[in-house]
Amino acid sequence: MPEGDVSRREFITAAGTAAAASVIPGPSWTASSRGRRRCALVGTGIRGTTMWGRDLVQHYADVVEFVGLCDINPLRVEVGKRKLGVTCPTFTRLDEMLSAVKPDTLIVTTVDATHADCIVQALERGIDVITEKPMVIDGAQCRAVLDAEKRTGRRIVVTFNYRYAPKHQKIKELLLGGEIGEVASVDFSWYLDTSHGADYFRRWHRLREEGGSLWVHKATHHFDLVNWWLGAEPEVVSAVQSLNNYGRKGPFRHTNCRPCPHKARCSFYWDIAKEPELVELYVGPDKADGYLRDGCVFREDVNIPDTMNAVVRYSNGVNMSYSLNTFMPIEGYRLAFNGTKGRLEVRDYERQPWDPGPETEIHLIRNFGPRVKIDVPKLEGGHGGGDDRLRDLIFRNASVPEHMRLPDSRAGAMSCLTGIAALKSGDEGRPVRIAELLPA
Numbered sequence: 001m002p003e004g005d006v007s008r009r010e011f012i013t014a015a016g017t018a019a020a021a022s023v024i025p026g027p028s029w030t031a032s033s034r035g036r037r038r039c040a041l042v043g044t045g046i047r048g049t050t051m052w053g054r055d056l057v058q059h060y061a062d063v064v065e066f067v068g069l070c071d072i073n074p075l076r077v078e079v080g081k082r083k084l085g086v087t088c089p090t091f092t093r094l095d096e097m098l099s100a101v102k103p104d105t106l107i108v109t110t111v112d113a114t115h116a117d118c119i120v121q122a123l124e125r126g127i128d129v130i131t132e133k134p135m136v137i138d139g140a141q142c143r144a145v146l147d148a149e150k151r152t153g154r155r156i157v158v159t160f161n162y163r164y165a166p167k168h169q170k171i172k173e174l175l176l177g178g179e180i181g182e183v184a185s186v187d188f189s190w191y192l193d194t195s196h197g198a199d200y201f202r203r204w205h206r207l208r209e210e211g212g213s214l215w216v217h218k219a220t221h222h223f224d225l226v227n228w229w230l231g232a233e234p235e236v237v238s239a240v241q242s243l244n245n246y247g248r249k250g251p252f253r254h255t256n257c258r259p260c261p262h263k264a265r266c267s268f269y270w271d272i273a274k275e276p277e278l279v280e281l282y283v284g285p286d287k288a289d290g291y292l293r294d295g296c297v298f299r300e301d302v303n304i305p306d307t308m309n310a311v312v313r314y315s316n317g318v319n320m321s322y323s324l325n326t327f328m329p330i331e332g333y334r335l336a337f338n339g340t341k342g343r344l345e346v347r348d349y350e351r352q353p354w355d356p357g358p359e360t361e362i363h364l365i366r367n368f369g370p371r372v373k374i375d376v377p378k379l380e381g382g383h384g385g386g387d388d389r390l391r392d393l394i395f396r397n398a399s400v401p402e403h404m405r406l407p408d409s410r411a412g413a414m415s416c417l418t419g420i421a422a423l424k425s426g427d428e429g430r431p432v433r434i435a436e437l438l439p440a
Contacts, residue, residue, distance in 0.1 A: 037395070040068040040103035042094050042118050044080030046281060047132060048109035051387055053084045060395045068101040070094050075285035083280070094118055098125050105130060111204055112211040116141035119156065123148040128155045130394065134220040135412030137212030138420055139437035142413050149409050157394060158412035160224045163404070164386035164393070166377040167360045171335075171346065172229055172403060174374065179364055180339030183230060186320040187336040190222055193351055197306075197326035198268050201246040201297040202257075206304060208423070213304040215239075215419035215426075219324055222333075223312075224407065224415035226322075229337075232314040234418045236433050241305035241426035245327045250298025257294040268297045310422045329353065342366035 039056070041048055056064050066084065070091040071077035077090045091097035098106070098121065106122040108115055108131040116136045122129050123145075135158050136142045149156055162168055175183065192200075200218070204210045211217040227233060243249060254260040263269040272278055272294040282293035306326040313319055331351035337344040343365045349356040362374040378385070392398045393406060414434075421432040 036063055036065040038067045038102075038104040039064050039107055040070065040097055040101055040105070041066065041080075041107045041109065042070040042097070043108065043110035043132075044069055044071040044073075044077050044281075045109065046278065048107070049080045049083045049281065051391075052107045052109055052130075052132075053080065055387075056391070056395070057084050057086060060391065063395050067103050068097045070097045073285050073288045073291075075288045076281060079280055079285060083277075094121055098122065098127065103127055108132060112137050112217055113209060116145050119145050120148045123152045123154045123156075126152065126154060128157075130157045130159060131412070132159055133224070133412070134212065134216045134416045134419070135409065136416050137216050139417070140439055142416060142420075143438050146409060146413060156409040156412065158224075158407045158409065158415075159390060160221065160228075160407045160411065160415070161386040161390045162221050162225055163228055163407065164389035166385055167346075167348070167362070168225060168229075168386070169404065170362065170374065170376060171337075171344070174344060174362075174364065175229055175337065176403065179342070180337060180344050180366070181341030183316075183318050183337050183339050185318060185338045186226060186230070187338070188222065188226065188320060188333070189323045189335075190219070190325075190333045191328040191330050192218070192324070192326045193328050193331040194268070195351075196331055197328065198246070198270075198297050200326065201302055201306070202270065202295045203293065204291070206247070206295070206297075206299070206302045208304050211304075212416075212420065213423050214324060214326065215241075215305075215308060215310075215422045216416055217419075219308070219322070219419050219422070220415040222322070222324075223418040224411060226312075226320055227314075227411065227414050227418075228403075228407075230314055230316060230318055232316040232318060233414050234312050234421070234434050235315055236313040236431050237310055237418060237421035237425050238431040239308065239310035239422040239425040241308045241423070243302065243305050244307050246297045246306050247302025248298075248300050250296075253298035253300065254296050255299075256292040256296055260296065270294055305426065308422070308426070310425070312418060312422075342369070 041053060066086045066088045068088050068091060069077055069081055071080065072092055074092050077092065081090055089101065105128045106118065108118045108129060110118060112134055115131055119129050119131055136145055200206065200214060205217055252262045254262060257263060257270050260269065272283065278293055282291065286292060308324045310322045311319060312322060332348045335346040345363045345365065347361045349359050360376045362376055364372045364374055393400060417434050417437050420437055421434055425432040
């Protein structure tokens with residue numbers, strides 16, 4: 001396709017026509033007698049109330065009906081209800097909501113450590129699940145979720161929206177087309193800047209018991225992409241990790257930014273008052289649970305690494321070298337696939353202190369041929385246009401090439417287990433096999 005802006009409907013149609021793979025329909029979901037899917041949402045933070053809340057109300061009301069909202073914070077769930085503009089009941093206990101409103105589908109956008117319990121509760125009641133990544137944060141949770149899905153026959157969709165960005169679909173189709181031959185290795189470096197990267201250390205993500213570390217919460221996105229691009233699954237992970245900038249490495253600290261006596265000289269001071277939506281969701285409701293959305297990035301309870309490197313061996317013999325750095329002056333990634341017939345290079349610019357021109361550059365370099373620039377279609381919207389395309393597939397049953405089908409529980413498990421293995425390898429100083437992470 002020529003470079004430039006296209007609608008997501010045009011892109012899906014063109015991609016489906018061009019792809020060599022067969023085209024399959026979207027998922028078959030249970031709908032109410034009025035033809036709308038009865039959805040309940042658990043977790044009314046910023047992700048739940050926007051992408052999986054307000055956006056659905058505004059753009060998918062003809063196919064989605066919210067029948068319940070749940071959050072452990074009674075103040076936040078009421079704010080969430082106002083933000084969505086719905087009239088459904090609210091709850092602070094998931095079991096009570098599921099019993100009272102009997103949804104067709106539960107959307108899970110809670111703290112990562114609670115995903116597994118929410119998913120299992122829904123499956124056991126015959127309810128399908130749409131869950132934010134990561135699906136789980138440890139091996140025991142992974143086994144519980146997979147067993148419950150098998151036992152109940154219900155369905156899990158893991159919302160890996162990065163797959164649906166046109167640039168990532170283009171990479172997949174170039175690899176499927178054999179443009180660089182057989183892939184031998186992958187080089188993948190992801191950079192989080194001092195805005196986005198630091199924000200993880202302000203929030204509950206700083207605690208591995210809540211998010212499994214950024215190996216799981218953030219890198220699961222990247223691991224899923226590689227699993228999907230390669231059409232393979234991870235087998236062994238060797239990793240090293242360190243804390244170099246945040247937590248106890250900081251020069252001073254306080255509970256959170258608002259009352260901090262060091263704000264005038266702290267480069268990481270962040271004024272939440274400039275974010276009205278976050279103030280509404282977190283500053284008022286913090287009276288109920290004490291959660292500080294503008295927490296200090298230098299708190300000594302930070303127990304996750306901020307600098308991570310791994311080597312992953314895949315089932316098809318490919319090796320990947322991966323890194324994640326969280327306090328860079330740039331945001332984006334560098335990616336290369338090294339094949340028997342050439343190399344595919346990608347440079348993605350998400351944010352940096354200069355104008356790079358195109359956001360994404362893809363070049364195909366054949367062993368005995370010229371360097372070719374690959375045009376990248378651009379869509380507006382979150383995650384490179386992936387958010388809207390994912391929701392269209394889930395809620396409007398869009399037809400897509402087989403390789404663009406919705407990520408399932410196995411995809412969720414394999415991406416999470418890669419990060420879980422990396423954290424364990426970094427802690428124990430040894431290679432970790434994926435197979436050892438699932439309790440018998």
